Amino acid sequence: MVITKQLILLFLFCLNCNFSIAQDSNLGNSVKSFGADTILWQRDSLLSFSDFKKKPSGSFQGLTYSGLYLDMKQEDQFVKVYCYVLFICKESFLKDSSESLLKHEQLHFDITELYARKMRQQLSQKNPDKEKSISAAIQKTYNSLVIDLNSEQNRYDKETIHGTNEIKQLQWIDSIHKQLNQLENYTESGVVFH
Numbered sequence: 001m002v003i004t005k006q007l008i009l010l011f012l013f014c015l016n017c018n019f020s021i022a023q024d025s026n027l028g029n030s031v032k033s034f035g036a037d038t039i040l041w042q043r044d045s046l047l048s049f050s051d052f053k054k055k056p057s058g059s060f061q062g063l064t065y066s067g068l069y070l071d072m073k074q075e076d077q078f079v080k081v082y083c084y085v086l087f088i089c090k091e092s093f094l095k096d097s098s099e100s101l102l103k104h105e106q107l108h109f110d111i112t113e114l115y116a117r118k119m120r121q122q123l124s125q126k127n128p129d130k131e132k133s134i135s136a137a138i139q140k141t142y143n144s145l146v147i148d149l150n151s152e153q154n155r156y157d158k159e160t161i162h163g164t165n166e167i168k169q170l171q172w173i174d175s176i177h178k179q180l181n182q183l184e185n186y187t188e189s190g191v192v193f194h
Helices: 099-125 134-160 166-182
Strands: 004-012 038-040 062-074 079-088 190-193
Touching: 062 099, 062 134, 079 099, 079 134, 099 134, 099 166, 099 190, 134 166
Parallel strands: 004 062
Antiparallel strands: 038 079, 062 079, 079 190
């Protein structure tokens, strides 16, 4: 039986600080500092076998180390919160070069992107009306979503039997891709608070 595990990683850096990110399409130095072994989730870019660089260990056949990276840029009249989905190559592994295992791990990464879009959606609908703290609003949204994300990742592994149930695996791929399409308006990483 193939067993995989996906870890959720959150980087909540300096939500109360002024970070400089020049443009939404140009990742800030804080994201770039993760180096070449970090992959940003992108619509038309799939993981490859060579992206999994950690030496395999334990009983798992694969491990996808991905998570949300939050950053904030504050300007005079608004705050822009960036939510990126990152895959950390040096912490991820595959024990074999099975296409089905790679597809299973790719969907773990896609599920993380789905929850990033849900976060962007929820943040964009918040009216912090100069809330006591924008970072408190962000933290509250994150706390709620990360519980759901962890639950979804675990349910995915359980229902697909870690990708070995091909029918369930295909159902999950279809379902997650449909949900990603439904949240297409939330692919841009930045959300503006006025």
